[in-house]
Amino acid sequence: MIISFFVGINEANRSWKMILLLLAANVLSSLPLIVPIFLLVFDTSRGTIAADSLMADKLDAVWFMDVANHKFPGATTETVALQVGGLFVVMGVCYLLLNTLLTGGVIGVFNSADGLFTMRKFWGEAGAYFWRFFRLTLISLIFYGVAVGIYALLRWPIKNAAEQASAYESVIYKRWAAMALLALLFAFINMVFDYAKIGTVARSVRGDSKGMFRETFRAFRFAFRNFFSAFGLFLIIATVGFALFIVFNALRWSVDQSSAGRVSLAILLGQIAIAGRMWTRLLFYAAEMHLYKKLAPAAAPAPVIVESRLV
């Protein structure tokens, strides 16, 4: 487990081009929401002194609410939430599909004999596994739904107890316990489907329409047989990734964005924080790939991808 962790770090570190690619995809995916915000602020502040006062660390809430009230007269919180929420859902689904594609490329690269990134290798692998990974994502939703169902079942007696309580403390601890269980279930399911994808690539499973259910079953079996190694590795990487994000996030928020230079610094630190999350993602796949190959039944040999054949 520890060896796999350090192997994963090594692989993630040398895959900086993949990190940049993933980051670029992330930035481009956020633009449909960001461009309207840019235009809104630009349109409402240009030619007014608000343009100067908005170059500040804190948002002028008075200005912001006046814009909301007068740029969108008659809009209620519900309609705005619905529209923004709806856009978010659409963007989220598109990003999910994009990530499904990119995951194929990432795992494919890590599975290759040399493990080196090239654009052709990456996109070739991404395309090759997209449909299978999409099916795995759909299957995973079933299990996430089961986890949510377990959580809802736990919340029912907690809710009843809360309605009879005269102290909040007893209620909140129960709620935290239920949320912690849900988080662990989500983490476990996520880990299982990581191994499902890794197993799919490692065994180069092709052409079998029921293959993804079988891969899901194999992944669960692998996870339960090697529970402490697999889940331990997962939790270690998650902790490292979370700590990394917290540190860079804190650095970003420590910047007083009241000048152009400082805004640029905050943008840079923010993108480093997001890149850190990409790095963590690569660490997950690289380390899990190593652990899987060490512990799983013999997989197909790592393919030697001759790029000229991919033309």
Place this chain on the structure above:
Amino acid sequence: MKNPFRHPAKILAALFGIAISLSLGARLWGVSADSRILLADEIPPEPIASYKIDVQLKLDDKQRPKHLEGVERLTWLNHSKDTISELQFHLYLNAFKNEKSTFFEESGGQLRGDEFQPGAWGWIDVNKMKLAGGEDLTSKIEFIHPDDDNSDDQTVIRVPLGKPVKPGEKIALDIKFTAQLPRVFARTGYWATFALVGQWFPKIGVWESAGERRRELPGWNCHQFHASSEFYADFGNYDVTMTVPAAYKSKIGATGVMKSERDNQDGTVTYNFVQDNVHDFAWTVDTNYIIVKRRFKADEHVTDSEINEWSSRLNLPVDRIAITDLDVTLMIQTEHRDQIDRHFKAAFNAIKYFGLWYGNYPYNTLTIVDPPYNGGGAGGMEYPTFITAGTSWRPGLDQNPEEVIVHEFGHQFWYGLVASNEFEESWLDEGFNTYSTAKVLKTAYGANVEPFGFAGITWFYLPIEKPHPYEDRPLTLQGKFNDPILTPAWKFYDQSSYSLNSYPRTNLTLSTLERYLGEDLMARVMREYYHKWRYRHPASQDFFDTVNQVTGRDFAWFFDQFVKGVGELDYELAEIKSERRGGEIGLFDKDGRKAEVKAPGHDVEEKDQSATYDNEVAVRRVGEAWFPVEMLFTLKDGARISAKPVNTRDGVIEYQLTDSKDGRQWSDDWVIKDRWKKFLFTTGSKLVTAEIDPERKVLLDANLTNNSKNGSTGVGAAVRWSTGAMYWVQAIMQALSFLS
């Protein structure tokens, strides 16, 4: 020498006269309970409605504190010049008796975020009512509904008297009643071992003579209990004895001061609380209370320099700014014990600043109650010397519970001492208090923060600053007003309109008035209003008159528009132009011939280095309301031209413009009814910025984003905030990729 005792009657008369004179003298300057000499305007008037109540709290079969059995001796003074032939009483708890009450019909069973639990009803019955030593009035009791046609509402009764009460006459009634508290809802009730006992006894209405509060005819002011109303009663002395189950020993709090505690040795304990010169009485029990007492000592919390400062600003002698010490009792839930210091700090700040600004809190005691989880419907409420607050389990740095504590203490002034009619003029207590609360919070704590919380914990604070009182603008000014501020509580369009007009809109209105008058003059207005109307029932016009009297000006234009009206106030900086004079091309007559100027700035005949700019600033009144707003114009060389309204008369706002560079001054008028005004002036430098209300005094201006014009591109601001948003969007979407 004649024997002085020859005429004993004369001696007695002389002694009696001396006694009368001494008592009259005492009324002129009086002595407070803590031996401070009271001035004339601090002396309470004679009590009108005094209550001596003996009540027993009984548990139901599930050990919940629900049932009350009480005996009440009401001593009532007819302080008017009218002969009164009937009495009217409030029976507030009957609002919770069934869904046919006016309260339920108006609220739909929901209030202050609480939903009524069917089955957990409340009620009050008058079992017997008789004049002390006289007529039994029980059979004459009749329910009335003075505000609507709901004959099922039982929150007001009338009791005809066989013998009318003459002016100046005092009567005493003995009333026996039983009551059941609802499960905590709309400020009162029980929950588990907790009970907040408010509006729980038959309470006499207020008799108002003709002319009192601008009333045309004399009569009872005794409204039904509405969803959007609170309470109104006369001042008097309260002496209340409560017998409670022994489980509540030392776990009881009430209006006033505890005079005695007696263990009855039968599973009950009896407490006696008294308080003079108040108009309501509430009490509470809960086995989960931690009770902490601290003394507010003025010389520990108020410095001499603060007293001197306000003495100067208010133009009053130092001894008029004195604040007296008092005992503060906090009854807090066990799970909130780490917030004890926060509660006391908030209360002490409120006592201090209300005392410095408006006048001394005249009572010896203040009790603060923290309701339990699921009992929050009883929180955030005021009774004389007794307030309910409420907090969360792990409050962050946002100003909660401070805001509710300061607000409820503030009601000791606006409602408790200045006893306006909360039914008919809710802005006079809620709005005034919201305004005062914002000032205390701003002074003591600064701007508020916006927390982001989840699972009962505050995780971080958003990069948003919420300065007081601006935080009330967004909701208040987001649309058209359905009602004027001055509307009876039950006649607002809906509960939302009641809340908006009574609280934040009044706050913004008074804050705008304060910024217009200046903080010191507004403080003098409020102080005069407090001192003049303490222990009395003012009407809105009384406040308007106080403003006019203290300022020496007529503010009818302000109150007609912003308290009695619904018009929107919005000024827009429509356009600025600044054109350099000279450089026009063409043929010009010069020295008897025509000289051609071919291009701007290239005068063939002369080189003119001095620049003169013709400036035009167009300001539009977008809304229906008007206000003498200030303006500021900034030139490229840094000079500023201020346009200040100096006079408003005959439908015209007279502006005086001043150039900071050379002190040049000139006047310009804006006819009020005109929708726009163009300020035209010349300067030696280009005009680059124009701004309406540069100091943001006019909080009622509905849209501040149209108040300025300059040459900013806005790109920097757009990049700053869109990239900030982008970071969050990226982070959230990356979290979503967890599923892929």
